[in-house]
Amino acid sequence: MKKKCAALLVVSLAFILPLFQASGAIAEQELIVSAAASLTNAFQDIGKKFEEQNSGIKVVLNFAASGPLLQQIEAGAPVDVFASADQKTMDQAEEKHLIIDESRKNFAGNELVLIIPKISPAPVKNLHDLSGKEVTKIAVGKPDTVPAGRYTQEALANYGLWETLGAKFIYGDSVRQVLDYVSRAEVDAGFVFATDAAVAKDKVQVVSVIEKHKPVVYPIAVVSATQKKQAAQKFVDFVLTDEARKILTDYGFTKP
Numbered sequence: 001m002k003k004k005c006a007a008l009l010v011v012s013l014a015f016i017l018p019l020f021q022a023s024g025a026i027a028e029q030e031l032i033v034s035a036a037a038s039l040t041n042a043f044q045d046i047g048k049k050f051e052e053q054n055s056g057i058k059v060v061l062n063f064a065a066s067g068p069l070l071q072q073i074e075a076g077a078p079v080d081v082f083a084s085a086d087q088k089t090m091d092q093a094e095e096k097h098l099i100i101d102e103s104r105k106n107f108a109g110n111e112l113v114l115i116i117p118k119i120s121p122a123p124v125k126n127l128h129d130l131s132g133k134e135v136t137k138i139a140v141g142k143p144d145t146v147p148a149g150r151y152t153q154e155a156l157a158n159y160g161l162w163e164t165l166g167a168k169f170i171y172g173d174s175v176r177q178v179l180d181y182v183s184r185a186e187v188d189a190g191f192v193f194a195t196d197a198a199v200a201k202d203k204v205q206v207v208s209v210i211e212k213h214k215p216v217v218y219p220i221a222v223v224s225a226t227q228k229k230q231a232a233q234k235f236v237d238f239v240l241t242d243e244a245r246k247i248l249t250d251y252g253f254t255k256p
Helices: 002-023 037-053 066-074 087-095 127-131 147-159 162-168 175-183 194-199 229-239 242-250
Strands: 029-036 057-064 081-083 105-110 112-117 138-141 169-172 189-193 204-210 216-222
Touching: 029 037, 029 066, 029 229, 037 057, 037 175, 037 194, 037 229, 037 242, 057 066, 057 229, 066 081, 066 087, 081 229, 087 147, 087 216, 105 229, 105 242, 112 147, 112 175, 112 194, 127 162, 127 204, 138 147, 138 175, 147 162, 147 175, 147 189, 147 204, 162 169, 169 175, 175 189, 175 194, 175 204, 189 194, 194 204, 216 229, 229 242
Parallel strands: 029 057, 029 081, 138 169, 138 189
Antiparallel strands: 081 216, 105 216, 112 189, 112 204
């Protein structure tokens, strides 16, 4: 009788287990990674590679400007890993105890560039040409929330052009929005990271690399409120591997 019951139990499980799997009762662990908009293409590839090597973990990517991402985390959004395009935003996260301090690592670098549309390009060959009458609209990330905008403000202020060009600025909510404005020739020029310009090289042209600002360095960290600390740390560690480094390099990121 016991053997018969055991056999029935095995048969029952053989039918029930697939039903649980189909319903999502047995599901992959989701790891939510909030990353700066400029990391979109690279992190999509890195996320896939991470999943291949970590069975049972599904990477859910959330891209936006670093400032709004920080605000989401502060508001209690279920984020496990945070990657910012600047040190200032991550410093704020650390000051507010929103990240695990010892998990914070720098993993990539970038350059700020001036771009113009390939279609209907304005007569812009250098930074100072932006002052010309032919240039009426310049796309810039919002300095308060978009790191690329913050670097742009710092650089233009040091060149003595921030106030001069102010009336021409069209502000974007992220560096990718700025890229879109230029790609569609809705503005005459814009400031983005070199990696952003590279993914739209068929639509935009780099005029010059902009200097006179703090180095563009990307930090990554585990979010304090995560319930998946081990998986989150695994992702941070993976971003620092040679395999992930190659992906970042392929997209134009430099070493931090």
